[in-house]
Amino acid sequence: IIVICERIIFVRKITKCNNISQLNVQESAVIIALCNLPYKYDPFRNYNNALKKRNQIMYNMVRAGYLPEKEYHELKKLPITLTKKNSLSKFSNTIAPHYIEHLRKKLEKLKGEYGFDLYEDGLVIQSTLDSRIQKIANKVVNKHISEFQKKFDKHWNWEKHKDILDDIVIRDIRGTPSYVNAKTSQEKVAVINRLKKDKTFVDSVKSRWGKIEVGFIATDVKTGEILAMVGGRNTSDGRGWNHVTQIRRQPGSAFKPIVYSVALDNGLYPAYPILNQPFEIDGWRPENFNKKYSGFMTMRGGLKQSKNVISARLIVEGHAPTYQVKQYAKKMGITTNVPPYYSISLGTAEVSPIDMAGVYGTLANKGIYTQPYSLKNITDKDGILIEKFVPETREALSESTSYLMVDMMRDVIKEGTGIRIWSQYQFLRDCAGKTGTTQDYRNAWFCGFTPQIAAVVWVGFDDERIYFDGPGSYGQGARAAMPIWAMFMKELYDTIEFPEEKFEMPMNGEISRVDFCDYSIYELGKPKLWSTDCDGIKITDLVKTTDAPMFYNSRRDTSINIFTKYMGYDSTSHEALEIREIDSTKVEN
Numbered sequence: 001i002i003v004i005c006e007r008i009i010f011v012r013k014i015t016k017c018n019n020i021s022q023l024n025v026q027e028s029a030v031i032i033a034l035c036n037l038p039y040k041y042d043p044f045r046n047y048n049n050a051l052k053k054r055n056q057i058m059y060n061m062v063r064a065g066y067l068p069e070k071e072y073h074e075l076k077k078l079p080i081t082l083t084k085k086n087s088l089s090k091f092s093n094t095i096a097p098h099y100i101e102h103l104r105k106k107l108e109k110l111k112g113e114y115g116f117d118l119y120e121d122g123l124v125i126q127s128t129l130d131s132r133i134q135k136i137a138n139k140v141v142n143k144h145i146s147e148f149q150k151k152f153d154k155h156w157n158w159e160k161h162k163d164i165l166d167d168i169v170i171r172d173i174r175g176t177p178s179y180v181n182a183k184t185s186q187e188k189v190a191v192i193n194r195l196k197k198d199k200t201f202v203d204s205v206k207s208r209w210g211k212i213e214v215g216f217i218a219t220d221v222k223t224g225e226i227l228a229m230v231g232g233r234n235t236s237d238g239r240g241w242n243h244v245t246q247i248r249r250q251p252g253s254a255f256k257p258i259v260y261s262v263a264l265d266n267g268l269y270p271a272y273p274i275l276n277q278p279f280e281i282d283g284w285r286p287e288n289f290n291k292k293y294s295g296f297m298t299m300r301g302g303l304k305q306s307k308n309v310i311s312a313r314l315i316v317e318g319h320a321p322t323y324q325v326k327q328y329a330k331k332m333g334i335t336t337n338v339p340p341y342y343s344i345s346l347g348t349a350e351v352s353p354i355d356m357a358g359v360y361g362t363l364a365n366k367g368i369y370t371q372p373y374s375l376k377n378i379t380d381k382d383g384i385l386i387e388k389f390v391p392e393t394r395e396a397l398s399e400s401t402s403y404l405m406v407d408m409m410r411d412v413i414k415e416g417t418g419i420r421i422w423s424q425y426q427f428l429r430d431c432a433g434k435t436g437t438t439q440d441y442r443n444a445w446f447c448g449f450t451p452q453i454a455a456v457v458w459v460g461f462d463d464e465r466i467y468f469d470g471p472g473s474y475g476q477g478a479r480a481a482m483p484i485w486a487m488f489m490k491e492l493y494d495t496i497e498f499p500e501e502k503f504e505m506p507m508n509g510e511i512s513r514v515d516f517c518d519y520s521i522y523e524l525g526k527p528k529l530w531s532t533d534c535d536g537i538k539i540t541d542l543v544k545t546t547d548a549p550m551f552y553n554s555r556r557d558t559s560i561n562i563f564t565k566y567m568g569y570d571s572t573s574h575e576a577l578e579i580r581e582i583d584s585t586k587v588e589n
Contacts, residue, residue: 025067026075029057043080048175051080079177096134098231098242103127103374114378114386122381128225128374132496137216137228140487145233145459148480149212155470158206164465165206169196172205209466215243215353215458216484217372221361221449224370224391243458248336248350252477253306254436254445255347257363257405258329260303260311262320264401264544270300270408271541273521274310274317275562284342286312289437296525300408300541304416306435311345317563320345331396333358333369347436356447357456363405363432364449366506367397400510400544406432406503407542409448417478418446425486429493430502435482441468441475446482448489451501455488457481505542512545517552525561528552 023031033041033053043050055076061067094100104118107125111118158165173179173195182188195201216230231242241247263272273296278285286308293309302310314320322340329338329349333356338349354372362369371392378386397405409432412418417435421427433448444459459480461467468475492498505511519536520528530538531551 025058025061025071026054026078026080029054029061030080032057043082046175047080047177048180051180054080077181079181095131095138096129096229097234098244099127099129099134099226099229099374102229102231102242102245106375107378110378110387116378116380116386123386124379124381124383126376126378128220128223128227128376129229130227133218133492134228136491136495137218137230137488140484140491141214141216141230144484144487145212145214148459151470151474152212152468153210155468155474156210156466157469158210160469161466164463165202168209168463169202169205172208173201209461209463211461213241213243213460213462214484215247216455216488217244217353217357218453218455218488219357219361219372221364221452221454222370224358224361224372224393225376226372226374227453229374241462244353246352247458248352249443249458249460249464250348250438251351251356251445251447252347252436252438252443253308253311254356254434254447254477255329255344255349255351256303256306256311257409257434258332258334258359259314259320259325259345260299260408261332261363261397261401261405262324262328263299263314264404265398266319266324267547268299268314268319269541269543269547270404271298271516271521271527271539271543273298273525273527273561274302274313275525276302276307276309278309279313279316281316281342286343286346296522298521298541300411303408303434304411306412306417308346312342313563315342315345328396329359331369331394332362333371333396347438353456353458356445357454360433360447360449360456361454362396363402363409364451364454364503365402366399367395367402369394369396398510399506399508403503403506403511404542404544409434410503413448417476418448418482420478421448421482421486421489425483425490427486427490427493429489429500431489432503433485435477437475437477441473441480442466444468444475444477444480446477446485448485450489450493451503452498453489453492455485457484459484510544510546511542512548513540514543514548515540520552520557524557524559526557526559528557 030041030043030050033050036053040046041050041053058067058072058075062069062072103125107118116123170192173192176191176195178195179188179191182191211233213232214230215232216228217226218228219226229244231244232240234240276288276294276297278287278293288308289306297307297310299310301307315322315325322342322344325344326338326340334349334351335355336349336351338344341348357372358369361372373389373391375389377388380386410430412434413421413431418433421431421433429450431448431450433446436443436445436447442460442464445457447456449455468480474480515530515538517528517530517534517536518539519534520526521539528534528549529551531553533554534552535554
């Protein structure tokens with residue numbers, strides 16, 4: 001690893017792979033720092049951190065008697081000399097740099113257990129990456145983000161966000177060699193004052209921090225194999241954050257399928273009505289994105305239109321208790337902490353895109369979670385198998401629950417927030433998915449799947465204070481992230497032959513397609529099966545046989561089911577007035 005680090009950072013012409021004599025003291029100290037915390041002390045991204053750590057390590061050498069103090073005082077004044085341009089050219093031919101680095105880190109953890117030298121033993125490593133699929137991912141990500149960057153640059157005004165700009169300018173100044181090498185506090189202040197007024201420098205800071213970042217991952221839903229990974233905008237060498245594995249961001253509405261899955265297992269079904277009215281509990285007052293409300297809305301409709309109040313009510317009304325949502329999130333693949341707060345119904349728990357790929361792969365794979373993985377097997381130079389790797393799998397949901405979720409999420413694409421996948425991008429295969437948008441358009445998501453492939457897209461910024469500002473709602477998941485998913489799937493299925501598959505209803509007899517009385521759903525909030533006694537029309541939907549309600553009876557079914565414990569203001573007060581006039585004594589809590 002020392003030789004590899006030397007080649008990447010300092011770029012030497014080494015005649016023998018084991019020759020490390022060309023490293024000087026200060027360069028060796030930088031590599032020692034990298035071995036400790038690679039990202040924190042990466043001199044390309046965190047120059048100031050790397051310099052301080054290098055000098056600390058050399059000072060420790062002085063105290064231990066390995067470095068003369070006089071030499072230390074001379075060496076600590078020297079900058080870290082990097083040859084980034086040359087090192088990048090050596091690694092610019094890879095099509096999946098973030099994936100390769102992700103794989104390398106896994107192998108580094110294994111070398112102690114298996115006793116191999118990752119760089120010298122001539123190992124043959126079989127990964128899960130499909131280069132054809134990776135090239136498609138690279139292409140569509142670059143196409144969309146380059147176009148979307150222009151839109152952001154047009155709308156974002158740094159003058160309106162001077163507090164953010166001032167902060168990041170100072171931050172970047174403190175990382176420059178001029179500031180680091182300044183000997184006195186007066187000299188450091190002078191560097192700050194000079195660079196703050198340097199238009200070229202300030203413009204470079206704006207460009208760097210105003211750059212839209214992206215994380216994209218595609219997996220095989222049955223095996224969990226990672227087929228493609230785009231960890232960021234930098235696709236030439238993979239330096240910096242891997243925005244698939246390393247970031248933790250709020251998923252917004254993309255988290256809702258977990259909440260809905262809990263509710264389905266607790267006896268609800270797609271046609272079950274929830275009151276689409278605001279409420280307040282412990283100072284928390286969730287709102288729909290468009291601030292529009294109505295009367296009763298089915299779970300199917302709430303997910304399709306991404307109504308926040310519907311998802312929130314599933315939790316506060318006890319259909320999906322927070323402790324169960326936390327449990328289900330873990331079973332379905334979320335490895336980060338999910339705090340048991342009401343707001344998790346709207347996706348406030350921070351997650352990674354690779355975890356979300358596991359969640360959506362679970363839904364596509366009939367409720368079976370298969371951990372996304374990148375390493376298949378390792379053989380030595382003689383072809384002897386060292387290890388074959390099998391991903392972790394478990395049943396997270398019943399097949400029936402996962403199918404009901406898939407069927408509802410189909411409607412997101414057919415008629416809901418993902419409708420442009422069909423209408424604009426003409427991807428007509430059987431598919432399902434969900435958009436996600438967080439507050440102030442700071443994170444945009446689209447997560448979806450076909451029967452074969454699950455793919456997750458995150459779009460946002462490294463500094464979360466920066467967001468998709470401007471008129472309209474161009475920072476929504478449906479606009480910022482979903483086009484990448486749609487273009488990827490369209491080109492993938494157009495260029496690579498996949499058999500025609502559809503999501504099939506389980507053959508276990510647990511799910512039935514039944515007719516509901518629409519009056520019982522939208523007027524009473526108490527769903528009943530259609531009968532000739534029903535004044536309304538039939539609504540056909542799916543239900544687990546064990547959860548099917550009784551048939552509608554006009555003499556028995558007269559009361560209205562309204563959960564009023566945390567009711568806020570009523571946006572349809574005229575309708576509520578009419579209800580009270582009909583029967584003010586039969587409102588159920």
